[in-house]
Structure formats: C-alpha cells, structure tokens
Amino acid sequence: MIISAAIIIGLMIGSFLNVCIYRMPRERSIVTPRSYCPACKHQIPYYDNIPVLSFILLLGKCRFCKKSISLRYVTVEVLTAIIFAILIKVLGLNPVTVIYMVLSAGLIIATFIDFEYQIIPDEITYGGMLVGVIASLAFPQLHNTANRFYALRDSLFGIILGGALIYLIASIGTIAFRKKLKEIGQESAMGGGDVKYMAMIGAFLGWQGAVFVFFLAPFFGSFVGVIEKLRKRADIIPYGPYLSLATLIVILLGDKILQTVFPR
Secondary structure, three states: HHHHHHHHHHHHHHHHHHHHHHHHOOOOOOOOOOOOOOOOHHHOHHHHHOOOOOHHHHOOOOOOOOEEHHHHHHHHHHHHOOOOOOOOHOOOHHHHHHHHHHHHHHHHHHHHHHHOOHHHHHHHHHHHHHHHHHHHHHHHHHHOOHHHHHHHHHHHHHHHHHHHHHHHHHHEEEHHHHHHHOOOOOOOOOOOHHHHHHHHHHHHHHHHHHHHHHHHHHHHHHHOOOOOEEEEEOOOOOOOOHHHHHHHHHHHHHHHHHHHHOOO
C-alpha cells in the first residue's frame, strides 16, 4: 500500500517537475499560468493532464494542435515514481526518506535541464543548499546523529567541501585543456553551476557523502562521455546528470559504504 502511494505521489510530482524543467530555463513562473501546450499555447484541461494516462489516451499528441508531446514528460513522471518507490522500499517511510524525495525531485529537474541546456538553475542550487541546511537542523538523523550541532556542521562542511572539490577539478581541467577550450569557445572546463550543484548535494549528504559522490560520478561521466564523443563528436558534456546518479547511489547504498570507508 505504501509503495503504491509512493508511485501515485511520484507520478503527480513528476508532472509538476515537468513544468519546472520547461519553465525554469526560460525564466518563467512555475506557478502561473496553468499548464499549456508548448506548441499552440492552449491551456491543458485537467482531464488531459493526468500523469502517463493522458499521454496514452491522447496517443502522445496535443488534443488541440495535434503536435507530438515530448516523451520527456512521461519519462520524468515514471522516473520520479520509480525513484520514490525505491526510496520507500529501501529506506522505509520516515522523515529522512521524505527529505531524500525532495532532494531527488531537485536532482531530476537539474538533470533534465542540464542535458538540454548545459545549465543548472540557481533556484535549484541555492534553494537546495538552504533546504539541506534547514532539513539537517530539523532532522539531524539525516546525518546519522541525534545532535543538531553535528548535523549542521556536517551540512555546512558538505557545502564547502563539495563545492571546493568540483572547483578544484574544474581549475585543473581549465589549465590542462586550455588550448582545446579556446578552440571551442569555452572559458572553463566545468561550469559554475556544477560547483554550486555539488555544494547543494553536500548540504544533504554531508562532507563524507560529498566526497563519495565526487569520486563516483566520474565513472558514469567518463563512460557516457566516450559514447557521446564517438556518437556525436561532442565536446561539451553536461556533468550534472552524473552527479545526480552518484547521489542517488550514495543515498541508497551510502550508509554501508560510508561506514566502511569513513568509520565514525
């Protein structure tokens, strides 16, 4: 029953995340106006805005202009539902799990925006840092402690160390690949959004989790990067999605791994 509820809630929240993914890069309000078709701008009635089901019933097309609806919409809805269900299944229903659901929602928004635009909105990074610090104070068990001071310390250290690690690697990469970056018109090997994004992740996971994400993400990034280089000859590859994937792995498996690597 709880898993089913998590799936339904995930589908509904995923629908809202699609609004954020579409509007945030365009600097539009995520509150108003109501959802509308990107092609014909017609407002979508509530019965055409049911997650997944409406997409199926409409055969993936807008009711009014018949333009195809991007598969991204249903992908985000299903992905959110799956992640929520896995979090409940693995971690149980508790305040920490709810916090991780909130974090996961931010990860999904950032991932899909970064894939398309190679940016991560400040609303996600700065807002996420604030939420992470507040959540750490309110629920110190987020950092495996009952002491609020220790939880706040871990959250703040996570912000500082998480951002510093990415900034350091970006600086080294900029120096090492200066000639290539100049050829493609880039000033830095890694965007400032990635630095802030890693700091945001550190606010939730603490400095230990941030370190683990930092070392885990390159495995995914390098693998996909080689494929994209061969497939598209791409020079610019968004890094945020791999930080997101590494973060989810640390959330689900991190306690056992971190207790082994960083015993308290």
